[in-house]
Amino acid sequence: MSDPEVFDVAIVGAGPAGLAAGLYTSRDRYSTLILEKNGLPGGQIMLTEHIENYPGWESVGGPELVQHMVNQVHSFGTSIRTGQPVTALRRRDDGVLEIEIEGGSSVYRSRAIILSPGSDYRQLGVPGETQMRQAGKVSYCATCDGAFYRDKHVLAVGGGNTAVQDAIFLATRFAKKTTLIHRRRQFRAQKILIEELYEKAGENNIEIKLPYVVERIVGDGEKATLDHVEIKNVETGDVESLHVDGVFIFVGMVPNTAFLKGFVATNELGYLECDTTALRTSVPGVFAAGDCRAAAPMQLATACGDGVTVAMMLKEYFRDPNWWAAGAAEAAGERGW
Numbered sequence: 001m002s003d004p005e006v007f008d009v010a011i012v013g014a015g016p017a018g019l020a021a022g023l024y025t026s027r028d029r030y031s032t033l034i035l036e037k038n039g040l041p042g043g044q045i046m047l048t049e050h051i052e053n054y055p056g057w058e059s060v061g062g063p064e065l066v067q068h069m070v071n072q073v074h075s076f077g078t079s080i081r082t083g084q085p086v087t088a089l090r091r092r093d094d095g096v097l098e099i100e101i102e103g104g105s106s107v108y109r110s111r112a113i114i115l116s117p118g119s120d121y122r123q124l125g126v127p128g129e130t131q132m133r134q135a136g137k138v139s140y141c142a143t144c145d146g147a148f149y150r151d152k153h154v155l156a157v158g159g160g161n162t163a164v165q166d167a168i169f170l171a172t173r174f175a176k177k178t179t180l181i182h183r184r185r186q187f188r189a190q191k192i193l194i195e196e197l198y199e200k201a202g203e204n205n206i207e208i209k210l211p212y213v214v215e216r217i218v219g220d221g222e223k224a225t226l227d228h229v230e231i232k233n234v235e236t237g238d239v240e241s242l243h244v245d246g247v248f249i250f251v252g253m254v255p256n257t258a259f260l261k262g263f264v265a266t267n268e269l270g271y272l273e274c275d276t277t278a279l280r281t282s283v284p285g286v287f288a289a290g291d292c293r294a295a296a297p298m299q300l301a302t303a304c305g306d307g308v309t310v311a312m313m314l315k316e317y318f319r320d321p322n323w324w325a326a327g328a329a330e331a332a333g334e335r336g337w
Helices: 016-027 045-046 062-074 129-136 141-151 161-173 189-199 300-319 321-323 330-331
Strands: 004-011 030-035 078-083 086-091 099-100 106-115 118-123 151-158 178-181 206-209 210-222 225-233 239-243 247-250 253-255 286-288
Touching: 004 099, 016 030, 016 062, 016 300, 030 106, 045 062, 062 078, 106 300, 129 210, 141 161, 141 247, 151 161, 151 189, 161 178, 161 189, 161 206, 161 247, 178 210, 189 206, 225 247, 286 300, 300 321
Parallel strands: 004 030, 004 106, 030 078, 106 286, 151 178, 151 247, 178 206
Antiparallel strands: 086 099, 099 106, 118 253, 210 225, 225 239
């Protein structure tokens, strides 16, 4: 094997957080490598047909926005390499960080690493879900896509805080009718949210069906549109069809961090633990950005903001490696940028 390539900064994940970080590090003239496991950069945003909540764009498609980001990052010399699944990371005694690709087929070295592998929406795994997601009729984010269902009938699925909050959001802001189903007789959400749900159900046309699960999401093959959703009562086994205009699935997220187990600290759900000021992880020289980190807002704009933050903060680490041990307030400093 040839000697590993060496960079100032290596970024794992070419979603919005990674691309934003790469833009700033390369503009600061740090040699920057972005590694992406998929065949194209962009992450989840590539699956979003319409984006209306990214500042500066009234409406833009996910692939179009990503292409603009990629072109901008390339213009400052960042190297983006796709089809590069990271399988292991390690920190040598001299502080140099190593990134291993597919069990050692390639190895890269860097002074700092920005982890931005993102997360994926937890899917139901039912027939028709993938096809209708691609057709823009299945969503996992009410904030992102709720506006497309003004005066429409939508189905919301889930029983946690996010499901209840977003069902209320859809019903009070956009939908003509919102049907919320959950697989159990009781919601898992906080009691105060459940109370709010039932208080607003009547005046906002929210139908609550318990205990139901989605069996199948059926599209109209010729028009590539949603025809109906089959839901099943888990107690009786009865199946009924709901004719809705869209489906919102709120059953959680899965961070793409399995390959980091044993290298960096994560919480019980697998999200990267880091301080919220400088986004430093438990390993010196390794930062976290975007949806992979604990307490992330899970929005496109905030993912980009994370990328910018770590790009600014790693300069402090390059100036003084002892900065890693500084407290959050001290790490932020008063110098400004």
